[in-house]
Amino acid sequence: MNINNKQSFSKVPRRKLVDEVLEQLQHKIFSGQYQVGDQLPTEPQLMDELGVGRSTLREAVKILVHANILEVKQGKGTRIKSLNFTQDSFEVRLQHADMDHIYEAREMLDLQVAILAANRRTQEDLLKMKGHLDKRKKELEKGNYAEYIDADIKFHLSIAEASKNMVLLDLYQSFVPILRHTLSQLILKTVDYKDNSIIHEKLFTAILNQDIEKAKEYAIQNLELK
Known part of the structure; x- marks a missing residue:
């Protein structure tokens, strides 16, 4: 089934664009009209129907991808991967969490992975950290903010990886969307x-x-300092 011919999306006002695009996408996906494997309209079509830019649409789609609801394949578009979704999933709750609470959780997480990484890091871990750190500095100097943010996040993820605690690494990875958003803001x-x-x-x-x-x-x- 293809949803290109289904009822069009309504225009989204500028206020809280990503949240509203996400809400509309979820409403359509979980309306009961569609099945796993259905293809979403093309990106240009969604941008036109929702009245938003590419970056806004991609941010909303990315959240649904991280929630395992959508799947994006280069050259094949975006399809519905799963309809098993709970509104209170950890990733979704993070998107709407109080920023002070996020910083409190991050402080605990960053502190613990730093302690474990200092104790358990390998030479390979150190090489990864240094590579991301060097790229972070280089991209900032060039004014390439998107690449700078990406390198910053990868640096911190490499510390979590060096902790050798896969649960902590998974937790840190779940923070990536909100970290990217916070740094961008x-x-x-x-x-x-x-x-x-x-x-x-x-x-x-x-x-x-x-x-x-x-x-x-x-x-x-x-x-x-953030």
């Missing part, structure tokens, strides 16, 4: 954005030297 709202690369470098050095106390210190400082 920070850059947009700050006239003269100042990066905290020095703290990141000190955090890396602490993990390199297996200095647990310093790793804890800089993990906390990193959050305080």
Whole structure:
């Protein structure tokens, strides 16, 4: 079944675009009219029907992809992957969580993965961290903010990976969408954005030297500066 011929979406006002696009997509997908495997309209068609830009649409689709509801395949479009969905899934709740609560949870998570990474990191882990750290700095200097944010997130994920605790790594990965959103908003709202690369470098050095106390210190400082 293809949903190209189904009832059109209504135009979305500029206010809270991503949330409203997500709500409309969910309403259509879970309306009972469609089955697993159904193809969504093309990206240009959805942009036109919803009255939003490509980045807004992709952000909403990305959330549904992370929730395993949609699947995107290059050259084949976007299809419905699953209709088994609960509105209170962890990923969805994170999108609407109080920012102070997110920072509190991140502080606990960042602190723990930094401690474990300082104790358990391997040479391979260190090489990954350094690579992401170098790319982070290079992309910022070029003004490539999207690539900078991506490298920043990969740096922190590499620390979580170095913890050798797959549960903590999975938890950290679930924070990626909100981290990307938060960093993007920070850059947009700050006239003269100042990066905290020095703290990141000190955090890396602490993990390199297996200095647990310093790793804890800089993990906390990193959050305080955001």
